[in-house]
Amino acid sequence: MTERSPAWRRRALVRRWLMASFVFGQTLVAGYYLLWVLPYHGGTIVELGMLGLFAVLYAWIAVGFWTAVFGFVLRLTGGDRQSLLRRHPPEVLAQTPLQKTAVVLPVYHEPVHWTFSGLKAVFRDLERAGQLEHFEFYILSDSRDPEVWLEEQAAWRRLCRELDADGRLFYRRRTVNLNYKSGNVADFLRRWGRRCRYMVVLDADSLLSGKTLVRMVQLMEREPRVGILQTNPAIINGRTLFARLQQFANRLYSPLFATGLAAIQMGDAAFWGHNAILRTDAFMKHCGLRKLRGRGLFGGPILSHDFVEAAYMGRAGFEVWLEPGLSQSFEESPPTLADELSRDARWARGNLQHLAIMLFEPGLRFAHRMAFMNGIMSYLASPLWLAFLVLTTIEAVQMTLLPIDYFPEGHQGLIPLWPEWRPEWALGLAVSTLMLLFLPKFLAVADQLIRGSARGFGGAVRMLASVLLEIVISVLLAPVRMLTHSRHVIQALLNVTVRWAGQNRTGEATWRQALVTQLPGMVIGAGWSAFAFTLDPMFFFWSLPVAIPLVLAAPTHVLLSRTGPGTALRKRRLLVIPEEQEGLPLLDDAARFRSETGGGTSLGAVAEAVLNPVLNRLHCQLARPRGHHGRCRAPAELTGRFIKAGPDALSRQELCRLLQDRDCLARLHTQAWRAGPESWWGQRIQALGDGSR
Template structure:
């Protein structure tokens, strides 16, 4: 039997076992709920509760059994069918490399911080002795001229510092179409045939040189693999929120990623970054057409990664997740507000996948299930909210209305007596909690068995960290439920979204927290008060959801505090292995990002006009746009800018001027001839003072 056929047989068997466990457990739990309900599913209300419960329970059970699969696979010494196990380290070391592009798509990111991360990746590849096989492409979609002018200068300085001229490239698209996928597609149209593979990074991505080189060699030995995805671990968390996310990702993903890889095998998902892709089939098969539907299901695909993996699989290529690679990192949003802002975009993108999942022909079943899992990550929240609403209605009916002995069409000579089984209800609640929390304790057992508890601060501190993470996750779950429910509704109504750069450092203020969390706080307080008026037991039952909503604002504020995160780190809580045994890549990234760089009193735009070397650089990257009526428009913009300064122009006008070679030259010459009391005269005085200081 061929290798390809063998792994497919194994994958189908594993997926069948998973489905048997999930649906079998869900069936048993649903049966228990049926008999917990007073009328045993005899009313429309109870049927609605049963349906929602079954969907949510099955989705939670998938995560539970994925973790169990991961535990068993690790207990057996790893997955012998993974592509990493197919090749010895000696064979990989003797595998020749092919030309590989490292892509960094950016959009209004902190320039110094982002390019310092790329610099660390470059240096780490350099340490492997294989740098000649790699090219680096900074792909900008930034619209603000103050941002992209700074990007161009930073790129030029970076290339000179690293000796990377002819190896590190910069490209800014003049037209921002189709988000990140459009940016990568623009690269492929221009330079796709230069390289065999491309490694795609995010602005916060870091990957060790050894991992990148190893990925290229694996792709060389596996010509049937179209995408090889690593499992990125979160690092550099400073705030309490970021450190909680970092710890949970690093510790629990050992089981979840192993289990997921064992179930998906060669039909894995692609997460859009920290992965290597085979360029030729990607260009041929993974182009994204606009969705032909209506509303949210029409227009460009926002979340491209899952779709590209599905198209690669449809073309006959394999997509693998390989947790054993290691050396792959990203960063967490520092605050709850930033995570939820990101989720608002992801919710719309994932819901679009419903159209692809149902309407796109030829996709593999595993990829359709990956779409469904991504959709459920957000749809689960309104389903949970709906379940709570139906439960509240049921409680209100039982308290405020007389008992119905012939409910909803029940006919016959004998009444339907309502029954209560509190012991069954308790057992059902405990089984649901076990699905949610048992994998976390299973991860502790795994850490003890494989003897890496010391990497997380020792067994006692590891246990305390897990308990702290559980408490925080319980506090955040209702807040996320309320936010995601709103995002799903907004997405279905096709509310337009803006794609903006992410916050990397700022803490959440009390004002911001109160404004953003007030609707949920009011909802939680109102629901809790209503529950109290109905029944004491129902009020107590509502508290695990209502109380976190009421406390949402202080939770968001305190979780954003860097001081709390660092205080726990000093006590060796929420530690990850990378903090115990620092790596050269991560140390470089921290050092480069913290290194002082010249803070000018002039804006990047003013520097582009006044500094001769900057002006020449921007001219070299600009084009001649003075055709037809554009010449008169540009001349008018230049004249106004020289007379009144950049504030006289809109951002769009300033961007057009900065993209035109002749306009840049005219501005430079005119600004240096300006009178001392003009805008440009004062700017020259500030530049002179700054030059003397340095």
């Protein structure tokens, strides 16, 4: 495929060189300052290590700072003229005919009613937009627990009836879930990929308005060289204090960062795995994922597949764009810090795998290799920061407990090296670092004030108060994340297996959970601070910004997981976002659908699948015909134990063996209804009869 437009690539190159000049120039100046802040001015091995780690970390945060500044300037001047939306007037897009598009929802042990209600809201919003006939919906399940996938099948059937969506809403469950989510999508593409020109990928917590879905398809039709078009999802529906902090920060700060990132990456953007539209033929042809051929971490299936798929799409000559102007794209935040960090264990491993692809995969564009590096640094920065703190502690010990070494290791010459301190330089360096971290947040506040949209965040005063609260909490959480991410990186490098499971969407953390997960960090923080106090008072005060958050990690964790503080702040219009103030039909529908009852019974999905004749026929139709001439392949002992003592007498694997077999499932229905009144099934039938009266 030939290059579409050298013009945007030249602009992208200029912007990237400008970014690099700012980042590396600022890092060189900061490194020079640190060199003269250190007592021996880099004359020891420890100080050289500190200088190297500081330069990497400072450059890392400088990239984020300048990305936000670019975004602020572009939004101040009316937006990026090179974006896809700016290329095509709204009236031209409105006249663009649509092509058939698959809306794909991969699920794995998600809350069934909650997840399917979100998809129902998307369906209804497309219906309101009058463009439903161009879209098909696919629920792709990898769930392994029979209680979950049987409930999914029953909920899918109810949803088809409610929406009159037969032939438009499909469900498939893989019995062997190879390669996680990417394998699930690949299985769908092999079977049905050629039915649709485009594919929109959702997560279990994704919501996309009908207007946005239509506009995405129209842009893809107008831009045949675009292989992936990524939206910038806003976080919504936060209930716990932690989730509300995350959604406020995302909604206020991300427009700047997304605008700046899109302007720098342009057609070499990344794919985030959801809330995006893909050109199906190109994706099938060029984005197949092979297993890594190395050892340990760098062997086996690729866990974080989205960046890799974007890089492969770019290698094939297609463009990948992030379009922040596509609004009404939503997702949700994990409700607690523990849930976020648990998810990060998988993400850390997946992103570190990208190191092998970044270095050795041929033909990838440089911008996509840098996207890999960005993802790697999202987690590698934590152990680097930890190493910097360790070296700083060693330096403090050497300067306090050991005699001054006028000829330290690495110093050459006959003239002694005198240690000296420059506190005013250290203060300037600290101020510049804080500016990199926090100035983008206040640029976001200025952006909203200039646009006159502060009211959506509670007004100017409340918005500023919310930002200050978010800064305090982010400072408290930073050392906790540092320690946990460092552990995740070490475990990944040691090839410790990570657990792939459904995410908690609503639960609060208990004190026991908080103490178990945060106790090591609390001990480390208290021990380090106590050691610093005995070593030197100044070093003790220097350690407090890291030590105090670690000591308070458990109560912070519990407080942030509670819905009460989040609700109280919302009532005072703190940490609010525009979607909560103005409302949106899509979000109103999702909230209403999720508040309704799920339509099941107290029996449980397995018992209902066996006893309910309508559901039994449904599950039999979806099961595979594994027996012959009505003969169940499962051992008689297994079916006998199931009928005698109920589902709890069998393991998950044994239940799957029975319930995935069409003949067994039909036979179980007959045997359960013939069971005696004192049996387990007889009691369930009696309860079912009592409930119907």
